[in-house]
Amino acid sequence: MSAVPAAPSSRPGSARPDKPPPPPFVLWGSLGLVGLTLVLGWDWEYGIGFSLRDIYDNLGRYNPVLEGVRNLDWSTLASPTVLAGFAETFQMAAIATILGGIVALPLALLNSVTGAPNTFVYVAVKNFNSFIRAIPDLIYAVFFVAAIGRGALPGVLALFFLSIAVIAKLTSDIVDGIDQGPVESARASGASHTQMVKTAVLPQILPGYTSFALYTFEINLRGSAVLGFVGAGGIGEVFNNYYQRGWYDRLVAVVIGFFVVVFIVDRISIAVRKRLL
Amino acid sequence: MARTSTGGMTDAQAQQRSEDIVRPEKPFNRFRWTVTITLLVLFFVTSATVDIELSQLAALPERTLFYLGLMYTPPDVTEAPSAITAMIESLGMAWIGTMIGAVVSFPLAFLAATNLFGKPVVFAARQILNFFRSVPEIVFLILLLPVTGLSPVTVALALGISSIGTLGKLGAEVIEGIEGGPVEAAAAAGGGRLQRIRWAVIPQVIPEIVALWLYRFEINIRNSAVAGAVGAGGIGTLLVRQIGQVREWAAAGTSLAIMVIITLLVDTISGRVRRRIIRGPTRAVDLGANAGEQPEGTGPGAGPKREGPTGSVGGGSFVPV
Amino acid sequence: MITFENASVTYPGGVQALRDVSLELGDGEFVVIVGLSGAGKSTLIRAVNGLVPLTSGTCRVGDQVVDAHDKKAIRALRAEVGMIFQTHNLVKRTTVLNNVLMGRLHRTATWRTLLGAYTKGDVELAMQALERVEIVEKAYVRASNLSGGQQQRVGIARALAQEPKVVLADEPTASLDPPTSHLVMRDLKSICRDLNITMLVNLPFLDLARAYGDRIVGLRAGELVYDGPAEEADENVFRDIYGRSLTADDVLEKEGSL
DSSP states (O other), X not given: OOSSOOOOOOSSSOOOOOOOOOOHHHHHHHHHHHHHHHHHHSSSTTSOOOOHHHHHHHHTSOOHHHHHHHTOOGGGXXXXXXXXXXXXXXXHHHHHHHHHHHHHHHHHHHTSTTTSSSXXXXXXXXXXXXXXXXXXXXXXXXXXXXXXXXXXXXXXXXHHHHHHHHHHHHHHHHHHXXXXXXXXXXXXXXXXXHHHIIIIIHXXXXXXHHHHHHHHHHHXXXXXXXXXXGTOOSHHHHHHHHHHHTOHHXXXXXXXXXXXXXXXXXXXXXXXXXXHO | OOOOSSTTOOHHHHHHHHHHSOOOOOOOOHHHHHHHHHHHHHHHHHHHHSOXXXXXXXXXXXXXXXXXXXXXXXXXXTTHHHHHHHHHHHHHHHHHHXXXXXXXHHHHHHHTOTTTSOHHHHHHHHHHHHHHHHSXXXXXXXXXXHHHOSSHHHHHHHHHHHHHHHHHHHHHHHHHTSOSHHHHHHHHTTOOHHHHIIIIIXXXXXXXXXXXXXXXXXXXXXXXXXXXXXXXXXXXXXXIIIIIISOOHHHHHHHHHHHHHHHHHHHHHHHHHHHHHHHOSOOOOOOTTOTTOOOTTOSTTOOOOOOSSOOGGGGTOOOOO | OEEEEEEEEEOTXXXXXXXXXXEEEOTTOEEEEEOOTTSSHHXXXXXXXXXXXXXXXXXXXXXXXXXXXXXXXXXXXXXXXXXXXXXXXXXXXXXXXXXXXXXXXXXXXXXXXXXXXXXXXXXXXXXXXXXXXXXXXXXXXXXXXXXXXXXXXXXHXXXXXXXXXXXXXXXXXXXXXXXXXXXHHHHHHHHHHHHTOEEEEEOSOHHHHHXXXXXXXXXXXXXXXXXXXXXXXXXXXXXXXXTSOOOGGGSSSTTSOO
């Protein structure tokens, strides 16, 4: 190993260092990652009992889903209940996105230091948004179904809160990152806080906000699939119905139909959002 | 001869000029009007046709307040221990699901990055990721249930499968944001593709990718409520039972509060860890033996510098497209 | 050691970066390429290790023809040819040693490199390379914590860890201040002399080119317009290479003269 002869050491302190131990953050972080996985994955009181072996064994059993895939019942896609389910999903998603989008815009503005008139409002709105975001749509749905009965309304309300959570979060992040120049010049010209927001902040965030609202429509379409399981309307009621009865030949057909619909909406939405940004 | 305010021109000249240059009219913004009208029409048509009874809507405020009252006046904490146990189960489903998604999405993210692989490979990988992204958790859940049984493990699998799409897509975006220089250097040293990825790409992206996992964990905690739709355990199932089936409103209030508090607590911790991961260790700069060489970023006023290609995950947001 | 025969490169966009260049470099020669930006300096250097494929003509390193399309052969050739970059091209988030070990990628079993299980011999070579550029005490420091000059020395160590016969340097001083530039050039010069490595270096500055090069090659619009010993390259020669009169920006130290 003399291919690279060392130069005479002219600078002091050039001794080879010993290999240092890994940095504490990396060490504890990796241990935490593995530890958490073991604790939460193990089969004991506080773990869910994850076992690849069990899953492998289960794969060998009779599989009604594969059976359903083999005998797909496409005609079910044309049945009135399924069509009505799709229609209702669309209606719920559209109403919730529009109403949620309207409410989310001020919440997003107030969720940022630039957009909020004072620290109190900023902190209050930030916490309010976090609170809304911490409750899953299914829980909103089950609450409103219990409070006002089954149907599309509890579903719309659940998606409404979901929309607020998503749009406010994403939009407030762009409010935080806007160019501060216009804000400063609006203030310098003596504008009030509201005038400043209207002239300096809004024009900068509108394209992003609109794009997030469209994206939320897709999220709502997908989200509506679960709401029917607690009686909150939409295509989820069809899923639940077929699932409960074990009609996998129809269920898988509707799932594929749903996937195609979401896929098409996704493509359209991406095209429109590209135009916006 | 009076001078006008338009510089040194005479009135006649100014008039001449204003005839030449016509002030533009405010242009008609067709795109904006189309969007507005479409939205209005869409809203009214869907509202008019959707199956909602007005009586239901009218009763909404009063009923909501009434049931919130049942939940919290007075609060009933006797069921708190079972809610905490259920929440831990939810955390377990979310975490194991995230780890499944992380392991499967990791290679896919590289295959979906345009700066590493050719068009056909990237296209195929992206289609796979899109598929996992556009199918909701509940669908994976009900398709898995008959095979792996009504258990938290099945929920974790469903959450894991649906995490693959987002993690892979955002991971690919991180990978596409790397500096190309080190990859060229590895190529110039004779490294093959796997070696270039291992030594020039992975070290650049691993902090952001681990931060994405944590971010997805936060989302999966919320998504784990999907278990409640089929009764597969966790806090979602508990709440669906307490609110929707046995109607123990006071106990449900406590469960809801516990869910919100623990969710926000985990968010806070996870958010801090994510920011720390992306920022990297605080620079312990050793000026050492080489006087006259000032390390970049240690001059006056230089704050902690971001090296990452995308810093957005640190703030907990991503731009979905 | 390196031979170009009628080498031309045309980029997909239609830009012709090299036109019919023929050139021969001997063992252990220190050759500096000068020319305006866009004259084809980077292309010439990258043609040697196949990072840029020739569109016509040939390039040989030793007796091996550079063929960028033969993946296996080009990787073997690249292993013999070290390269130093303008922007250092270190992975800033990993340690100095890991960066230098990238120089061993081709010589070590792939599974070893993927796991990071380099042999003792590889680590020893990397350490020796770091000692050669006098930065071994930083071996376990993250590359982001080094100054620009230190990073460039790690870049040189990475090239040396390949045990190369040829080292290519693409404007190695471009992102450094004048004193550090001289340090780096002195390192390159002594490596060339002590280890008998052929050096092909791009330099934007005339004074550095004359101070360190044995031989100067001038490129203008992709064509070879000068090839001669450094001491003969006077102001007129540079004016000829550049196709314009010289300005203060053409030298590293503005007050210094040619």
